[in-house]
Amino acid sequence: MTNNKRYSRQIILPEIGELGQLKLQNSRVLVIGAGGLGCPVLQNLAAAGVGTIGIVDGDVVEESNLHRQLLYGIQDCGKGKAQTAAAAILEKNPTIKVQVFAHFFNSDNAFEVVSDYQIIVDCTDAIAVRYLINDVALAKRIPVVYASIHKFEGQVSVFNYKNGPSYRCLFPEQEGLNAIPSCEASGVLGVLPNTIGTFQATEVLKIILEIGTVLSGKLLLYDGLHFQTQIIDFVKNPKAIEKGMIKGLQLLNRKKTNEHLSAEAFLEKLKQLGVIFIDVRELEESPEFNGANVIKIPLSTLEEYSEKLDKNQEIVLFCQTGQRSQTALNYLKNSGFVGVFHLGKGIESLKNQFQ
Incomplete structure (x- = not known):
């Protein structure tokens, strides 16, 4: 049963209602990365009543994280992010379930990690991991809510949604992509990932509730310094889909020995x-x-x-x-x-x- 008092302000929305809240309660969302993007995603999904949330991260909290990763405090430095984030969102909403994967997402554990989940939220900052998430999600037919951030700018999109375009359709794999600078190298305004992560959480809720217009085939660009937004349309590339599917299924078959x-x-x-x-x-x-x-x-x-x-x-x-x-x-x-x-x-x- 849903907690009508806790969720009353969103249940009253005609687009949601008690049936929509029940959909949220029964949903299973995997968040890969519990850093700058992952923290606001986790906070908002937990607050909204998403029933089961998986958290994947093998990193530990550092003091340099604290200006943007608002689930953590100075007392958490040195602790595992996944475990600490799980405890924090459970404290905010003890009615949900949280599954912790205290390791990095890689080709050896990818299919075991995603196996029970309906939606993946990509909160990573490594290009190779983004391709892996895409290919695994294609093989499993799971939509991915993607975002990335850089300095004062961010972008959001949804991939593999209802047979729509994939990450590879927008970003064909190229040599040298791993050289793209991270937040550590280039810096980031602390508020930016919280803004972009909230956009990601919004897309997750829309997918679960089957409401509104999902950012499938659309890339939202946000410039926080000049407060400008832009949406760029992109189309499905069958060859990119096939490449990702083949890579994902090859990995699946390699792991599925039984x-x-x-x-x-x-x-x-x-x-x-x-x-x-x-x-x-x-x-x-x-x-x-x-x-x-x-x-x-x-x-x-x-x-x-x-x-x-x-x-x-x-x-x-x-x-x-x-x-x-x-x-x-x-x-x-x-x-x-x-x-x-x-x-x-x-x-x-x-x-x-x-x-």
Whole structure:
């Protein structure tokens, strides 16, 4: 149940209401980076009632952070940012859940970290990590709310939203991008990341609530020194999307050494967006297993049906005991599908779910 008193001033908005507040309560948002951008994002998402927030950061608080990273105080210097930020937002709103990832986001942990989340907020300042976030998000079909800051200026956009443009569409990968200066090298006005981070949090809430105009295919430019804003439109680049998707799926397949899902892993995948579940049993078999992304395709007709599927689509197969789904998995892999899994012991392993 939502806390109507805590959220009363936003529930009263006709665009939100109690149903919208429930959407916020049930949402899962991953914030990568708990620095200048991450702090205001985390504060605002927690205050709005986003139900589960993940925080990824392997850094520690330093005194030079304090003029812009307002979740931290002098007593926090030397402490891990992710843990400290989690404690701070839980103190402000103890009704939410927070998951801490006290390490940097990299290719070794990327898919494990993002697996349970519906939206990623990119609050990093490393170009290579931004490409990694983009590619992982493409493979998982997760929208990314992006921002970056420099001196007195910032920019915000939303990538991979409803099959829209990606980070690579706006910023094609080039040599030398890692040489772009960070805040440490070039400086930043302390208030700037708090302004831009609030813009990011606003986009997250709009995506969850399905309201307003999301900055997909649009780059918002903000000049705090002269108080000027500009929006630049950009379009989807199929080659850039394909490149990111391939890189993301290659990484996914490298990490997914076990294609045989346990009952627990299968149920976790049901929570993920963009995954297709294919029941290869005969239509009359029971128990029935229905869901928004569940398709009933008997094994005998899978070959014909597979011609309609995207070979980059993540697919989970299941049957009664796992034998037919294993056969189906082998067939799809041999046909060039790259993201295929199956429920190793079949629906029988989910018996407790039907009692």
